[in-house]
Amino acid sequence: MDAESTKSYKTPCPQCAEVHWGISDEGQYYCKSCHTVIEKTLELEETEVYNKNARAQSINRGLRKAKRKEWGWEWYICEGFQFILLKQAEALEALGIGSGIKEEVMCVLWRKYLQRTAQAYCRRPMRNGQRLVLACDSSVASSELDTDSEICPTDITVDSDFEQRSQSSLGLPSTGEHTDVSDAESMTSVRSGSVDGAAYIQKKKPWERKLNMPMTLAFCYLSLLWVRASVTLSDLLRLVFYRHIPYYNSQENFPETINIYGADLKAFEVKNFPVHRNILEIAHWLGVFLQLPEFPPITETCYYHPNVLCMKYLMEVNLPDELHTWTCTVAEKANLDNVEFLTFNPKLKRKRMIPHDIQAVAIIIVTLKLIFGLDDNYEWQLAHLAQGINRENDRGFSIFDFQKWYKTMRPSMDEARKKLEEEQARFYWDSEKVLYYRHKSRARILKRRRLAKNLQNQFIKLAGAAPDAGNQGPSSFVFSWDEQNGDKTCFHGHSLEHIVKKDKKEISRRKGYWLNSVRKCRSRYCQHWRQYDECQYPSSYRFVLSLFSLVLRVEARVIHYEVSLIEDKLYKQVPVRRIKKLTKTKI
Structure with a gap:
């Protein structure tokens, strides 16, 4: 041969x-x-490939013939994303997060999305990318969609077999139903492994959104928020980073019936880390676009309540437990513990979705500013006062020393940040499964992959790096503090006596309290989270921001913006005076 x-x-x-x-x-x-x-x-000649791979397979509606072995069976982009959502929901249930989240929540959200975008579960589904996405303000006619579906346990079940959720279960046309497609459309779709891949990557309009990998995380977050699981968005992104939830190279788990090729890489390939703010915006858009009902209320016993999250993050950054009383007071004075404010209700059409984790961290920072000032002066005076009291104290407890806490947390933060940077630098983006845009480039890609793998093995041997310990168990904590550990001091049981008055229930504006922004801009085009300049703020405040940004893995300016919003609610500022524009009038 x-x-x-x-x-x-x-x-x-x-x-x-x-x-x-x-x-x-x-x-x-x-x-x-x-x-x-x-x-x-x-x-190989085209006739040889057809003769070699000429076989048929019965899938629900009828026979589907494979055109080429390299491309696999005919499939749609939404089928690939449905499989990814299925694996993500199964991973969440395997971690013990939200029992029944797959069948009772995720499946219903996905069904409503397919209805709203007219891809399935409607009388006239779209064909071959006629209209793959819809605008936010557009809606499908009520006569074409089923209006009985709600976010509640329904008769819709998600089977583990992907074959049963193929074109028939999605309401997509089978091979025999799109025989009227023109030759031009057939030539367009042949450049990808999927039927609608080439039409999917066409340039979209600014107000339109297409299915992408970050949107799958938005579906997961909405499902977690609905069941009120003990997982915030930052925890979800951390689980994704350590591959406890399939997101990177998810196409490796695709069945043989789905073969990614050419234009499909634009939809499923991931080359960057998901951003907290972007996922939150997509989740808010999904809630409004799908016209979801009001989510279950977030009460004081719910994990997303600021009182619960503040206690969690106080333990995370090794702060005294007595601060929790003051964080609850700040949340109450700023009206941040209101159930109507915390509960996500898409029908209200608010400008944004509440970032529960970032908001809890911002409440802690405002409380630290109220008590310690964080102005590079007052907190060190209180530290010297606490040191003098602790030297003469024989009552068995210590007064919280801000300076000692800073010296304890600084090396721990630098070590954790260095470890995170190394993990991000060693992050492996390439898939084990060979992905290519053109069939002719397959051999070249295989050769480059083989050379890169050999060089990597040689560098590992020369560097003498320790073997990888594998994927560690999931955890929602970055720092762990044990009172029996003598190397690092645990400040959880330290007292705030002589620093704050316990009988003082009302929070008044301290004379030395400084605001992040003197005036709040009311412009609809202004983005306040971009207005954080480190050189304009004290070093203690920058350190606290950096510490919490490492814990949440978000940018410091995002937390700074949330702090400014809370201060605006605590201290009602005078709005910017509007100046009327003078116009010349004709006489």
């Missing part, structure tokens, strides 16, 4: 200069004398 296929190729080997070629199982030419692999691949 090799002799017949290689008899027309007479080019000598660049390594040994002999003409003795063979063909590997992957279709690559290699020299039988020196085993050198070259970039030339075996090109």
